[in-house]
Amino acid sequence: MSSLRQFGMGFALLALIIFFQISTGGDVLTSTNVQNLIIGNSYILILAIGMVLVIIAGHIDLSVGSVAAVTGIIVALAIRDWGIPWWLGVLLGLGVGAVIGAWQGFWVAFVGIPGFITTLAGMMLFRGLNQWIGQSNTVPVPEGLQKLGAGYLPEWGPNTGLNNSTLLLGILAAVWVVYSELRRRRGAIRLGLTPPSVTAAAIRVVLSVGVIAYATYLFGSGRYGTSFPIPGVVLLALVIIYHFVASRTIQGRHVYAVGGNRAAAALSGVNIRRTNFLVMMNMSILAALAGMIFVGRATASGPFDGTGWELDAIAAVFIGGAAVSGGVGTVIGSVIGGLVMAVLNNGLQLSGVGSDKTQVIKGLVLLVAVAFDVYSKVQGKPSIIGLIFPSRRDRGPGAVEGANTPQAEIPVEEGATAAKG
Amino acid sequence: MTGTPAVLEMRSITKEFPGVKALDNVSLTVQAGEIHAICGENGAGKSTLMKVLSGVYPHGTYDGDIYYQGDLVEFKDIRSSEQVGIVIIHQELALIPELSITENIFLGNEVRGRLGISWDQARQQAIELMARVGLRASPDALIKSIGVGQQQLVEIARALAKNVRLLILDEPTAALNEDDSEHLLDLLRGLKAKGLTSIMISHKLNEIEEIADSITIIRDGQTVETLDVRKGEINEDRIIRGMVGRGLSSRFPDHEPKIGETFFEVKDWRVEHPEVPGRLVCKDSTFHVRRGEIVGFAGIMGAGRTELARSIFGRSYGRYLSGTITMDGQQISMPDVLSAIKHRVAYVSEDRKALGLNLLDTIQETVIAANLPRVAKHTVISDDEAYLAAEEYRKSLNVKTPSVKAGVAKLSGGNQQKVLLAKWMFTDPELLILDEPTRGIDVGAKYEIYGLIQRLANSGKGVVVISSELPELMGLCDRIYTVFEGRVTGEITGADATQEELMRLMTGTGVGAGSR
Numbered sequence: 001m002s003s004l005r006q007f008g009m010g011f012a013l014l015a016l017i018i019f020f021q022i023s024t025g026g027d028v029l030t031s032t033n034v035q036n037l038i039i040g041n042s043y044i045l046i047l048a049i050g051m052v053l054v055i056i057a058g059h060i061d062l063s064v065g066s067v068a069a070v071t072g073i074i075v076a077l078a079i080r081d082w083g084i085p086w087w088l089g090v091l092l093g094l095g096v097g098a099v100i101g102a103w104q105g106f107w108v109a110f111v112g113i114p115g116f117i118t119t120l121a122g123m124m125l126f127r128g129l130n131q132w133i134g135q136s137n138t139v140p141v142p143e144g145l146q147k148l149g150a151g152y153l154p155e156w157g158p159n160t161g162l163n164n165s166t167l168l169l170g171i172l173a174a175v176w177v178v179y180s181e182l183r184r185r186r187g188a189i190r191l192g193l194t195p196p197s198v199t200a201a202a203i204r205v206v207l208s209v210g211v212i213a214y215a216t217y218l219f220g221s222g223r224y225g226t227s228f229p230i231p232g233v234v235l236l237a238l239v240i241i242y243h244f245v246a247s248r249t250i251q252g253r254h255v256y257a258v259g260g261n262r263a264a265a266a267l268s269g270v271n272i273r274r275t276n277f278l279v280m281m282n283m284s285i286l287a288a289l290a291g292m293i294f295v296g297r298a299t300a301s302g303p304f305d306g307t308g309w310e311l312d313a314i315a316a317v318f319i320g321g322a323a324v325s326g327g328v329g330t331v332i333g334s335v336i337g338g339l340v341m342a343v344l345n346n347g348l349q350l351s352g353v354g355s356d357k358t359q360v361i362k363g364l365v366l367l368v369a370v371a372f373d374v375y376s377k378v379q380g381k382p383s384i385i386g387l388i389f390p391s392r393r394d395r396g397p398g399a400v401e402g403a404n405t406p407q408a409e410i411p412v413e414e415g416a417t418a419a420k421g
Numbered sequence: 422m423t424g425t426p427a428v429l430e431m432r433s434i435t436k437e438f439p440g441v442k443a444l445d446n447v448s449l450t451v452q453a454g455e456i457h458a459i460c461g462e463n464g465a466g467k468s469t470l471m472k473v474l475s476g477v478y479p480h481g482t483y484d485g486d487i488y489y490q491g492d493l494v495e496f497k498d499i500r501s502s503e504q505v506g507i508v509i510i511h512q513e514l515a516l517i518p519e520l521s522i523t524e525n526i527f528l529g530n531e532v533r534g535r536l537g538i539s540w541d542q543a544r545q546q547a548i549e550l551m552a553r554v555g556l557r558a559s560p561d562a563l564i565k566s567i568g569v570g571q572q573q574l575v576e577i578a579r580a581l582a583k584n585v586r587l588l589i590l591d592e593p594t595a596a597l598n599e600d601d602s603e604h605l606l607d608l609l610r611g612l613k614a615k616g617l618t619s620i621m622i623s624h625k626l627n628e629i630e631e632i633a634d635s636i637t638i639i640r641d642g643q644t645v646e647t648l649d650v651r652k653g654e655i656n657e658d659r660i661i662r663g664m665v666g667r668g669l670s671s672r673f674p675d676h677e678p679k680i681g682e683t684f685f686e687v688k689d690w691r692v693e694h695p696e697v698p699g700r701l702v703c704k705d706s707t708f709h710v711r712r713g714e715i716v717g718f719a720g721i722m723g724a725g726r727t728e729l730a731r732s733i734f735g736r737s738y739g740r741y742l743s744g745t746i747t748m749d750g751q752q753i754s755m756p757d758v759l760s761a762i763k764h765r766v767a768y769v770s771e772d773r774k775a776l777g778l779n780l781l782d783t784i785q786e787t788v789i790a791a792n793l794p795r796v797a798k799h800t801v802i803s804d805d806e807a808y809l810a811a812e813e814y815r816k817s818l819n820v821k822t823p824s825v826k827a828g829v830a831k832l833s834g835g836n837q838q839k840v841l842l843a844k845w846m847f848t849d850p851e852l853l854i855l856d857e858p859t860r861g862i863d864v865g866a867k868y869e870i871y872g873l874i875q876r877l878a879n880s881g882k883g884v885v886v887i888s889s890e891l892p893e894l895m896g897l898c899d900r901i902y903t904v905f906e907g908r909v910t911g912e913i914t915g916a917d918a919t920q921e922e923l924m925r926l927m928t929g930t931g932v933g934a935g936s937r
Contacts (some may be wrong), residue, residue: 187803191805191810193808248802249801250794251800253790256782260780260782261779261781263776264776265779266758267758267777269762270756270758344430
């Protein structure tokens with residue numbers, strides 16, 4: 001895991017946005033386009049959040065698209081045929097995700113079937129169930145669910161020239177940035193550590209607040225009735241929660257420990273089975289949520305919903321810096337990885353590039369991003385952004401970049417020290 | 422020297438990594454037909470030198486010249502060094518577990534027939550090679566089914582198949598028991614008699630003293646001296662003096678044990694093998710540990726010491742059948758690792774990389790890994806408190822690192838071991854079980870680890886040390902148990918222990934007379 005990688009990716013995302021903004025003559029950074037971008041990709045990004053945890057733990061989940069689809073059809077039918085309200089439908093959907101997740105978690109954690117196999121089976125199984133239950137029909141969903149998938153925050157209060165909900169969100173975000181910076185300083189001083197330099201902190205705060213302000217303006221200044229989209233709010237909440245869980249809690253550490261060295265984790269008192277079970281279950285719950293957001297946006301559940309989503313989510317995670325061998329990856333990185341793909345898609349579309357060529361370009365981007373990762377780990381070069389935005393993991397002097405990649409250290413031809421089992 | 426031609430001469434080799442000078446003007450001269458040992462502490466540059474020689478670091482990435490059989494050579498990869506007969510056997514064996522002995526011997530050096538590989542011929546040659554190295558096994562046996570000692574022989578057979586003329590062995594006996602080591606050393610002597618030149622890196626000074634013709638000592642990336650063993654007057658202390666740059670008056674720190682009452686007792690401990698039902702790995706083992714005491718467990722490899730320790734530590738090995746554990750007068754049960762940690766028992770595993778460390782973690786993350794709740798509030802980990810904890814251990818255990826935010830993968834073996842100890846000290850244990858705590862680490866770091874173990878004992882904790890090095894057990898422990906085939910066969914106080922007596926008990930000789 002490297003924060004430099006993450007910020008390198010963030011930088012690439014920024015460069016990509018600027019590039020397309022110029023090449024399309026300003027079509028990318030318009031309110032309508034960014035709103036659509038979020039609405040059209042939120043479900044993939046939600047999947048990426050779950051997927052990165054699965055991949056850190058050393059597994060993979062191929063079934064997410066099918067799980068999303070089967071959840072979508074069950075919820076759509078339940079609302080239509082049983083007449084339950086849409087929010088109860090959502091709860092039902094999350095329950096369906098939990099049950100499916102428990103099923104897959106059981107096979108992976110307690111029987112010991114590799115996640116690849118379990119979820120390959122799940123991919124077929126739940127796709128089949130989706131078409132069986134729905135008899136391959138398309139089932140419409142009510143307005144409540146459509147709002148969840150593609151709705152906007154309400155308009156209220158005085159005329160500020162912006163959507164007031166979005167404005168409030170922006171203000172809250174800015175306050176939080178300042179508050180957390182102060183908190184970090186206070187904590188460091190309390191424990192007698194050297195707090196981060198004032199200049200770096202100031203630059204960090206100013207940059208972050210600037211980005212937030214611009215985003216607030218961009219999302220809030222669209223036509224009346226539009227705002228930062230509701231699925232975006234759901235995504236944002238999930239990113240914050242999962243980033244916190246993964247990086248700051250005991251449970252999160254356990255996921256990294258299991259993926260990094262299973263045997264050592266077991267001898268350190270980590271409950272391997274429980275961790276694997278929870279990771280797989282969590283993925284299916286998020287897949288169910290993604291499925292419901294998608295049917296909301298599509299206004300109906302269909303037999304081919306979610307086809308190929310697993311690959312988009314996995315690509316996002318690897319672009320975001322995770323390692324195939326497990327133990328490495330971040331939630332934020334994966335979301336940035338997903339956004340890179342999304343912006344690429346969107347920019348190429350706006351530039352009039354066909355979907356054939358877009359596929360080729362996306363494939364190359366995935367390859368180059370990971371190749372760059374491997375290269376920069378070998379080189380271990382510092383970056384300006386990394387100095388301004390030190391992550392909690394790499395703070396302080398002598399944080400050796402690339403220290404986490406024993407496998408890429410020395411080009412040994414044979415008998416390369418297998419650092420990980 | 423006296424007319425014997427130098428088969429190899431490395432002249433003023435300098436190799437730099439970003440920020441580090443790993444080798445600084447190192448020279449090495451090896452005479453034809455000798456066994457040349459290279460000694461030095463971990464990180465002194467021994468392995469780097471051998472990697473330069475074998476082409477792992479190609480010509481151009483280092484300064485200096487290599488003359489092989491009188492000619493200046495410039496290897497661009499391992500293959501080109503092998504072509505002239507230089508073969509290196511790494512410490513981590515490069516064998517493929519799922520392939521047979523024959524397939525492994527000829528891996529990358531296949532016997533070509535008219536149509537692809539000629540397996541008949543390969544098998545025939547493998548049988549001959551196996552006879553030469555004294556390996557008694559079927560050539561079709563899979564690597565995973567034979568022992569480490571035999572695997573080492575396969576590596577040598579493989580080198581012979583490549584027509585080796587200069588064999589480099591990196592810690593060849595590190596993972597071997599006494600018998601296998603002895604066999605390997607005999608084999609090397611036999612090969613020497615047939616004219617093979619070898620270079621051997623080893624930490625086992627007694628072996629070096631026994632087998633080497635000359636010794637080159639490297640310290641901090643520089644050649645210190647080359648000793649000629651044939652002229653005599655070379656002993657272990659002499660080598661150590663060269664390695665650490667000072668005489669070690671004793672290899673163990675002075676220690677006045679303060680032994681209290683018995684607080685940890687295991688009775689009639691029976692454990693079954695995890696995969697083979699009916700096979701017992703612990704047979705009615707009984708032992709006790711007193712406060713402030715360092716208790717050793719001696720035994721040959723596979724005797725069941727690690728199995729005993731791990732079955733006690735949260736039943737992390739095998740299937741528990743019967744037996745009791747009493748701690749501070751109360752019978753306790755530790756059905757899993759978490760409960761063992763809660764009962765303040767710690768087990769520091771023997772294999773640092775495979776079982777002890779997550780090599781992706783930083784020092785800080787490693788230190789807190791076995792006791793996350795201690796730096797967490799409502800399951801949320803405080804990075805600052807974790808940092809402070811790690812920093813404290815860095816200072817008190819003298820871990821050599823620029824920062825606790827550095828990855829553990831980059832540390833030397835001795836420092837990794839200290840970090841691992843810190844991880845378990847952080848769980849605040851009353852009983853520490855240390856499994857091979859000094860394996861593969863250099864003399865200086867060993868001394869520090871011994872001091873640390875004594876400090877732990879002095880603070881009233883019980884320490885169990887499992888070690889395959891008898892001098893270490895005798896020098897460190899207040900009491901030593903011997904284990905043979907899953908049974909505790911003897912108990913000797915440290916002062917009375919002799920190597921002969923321990924060996925007798927460890928190998929089951931005369932069991933039944935003296936003990937149960």
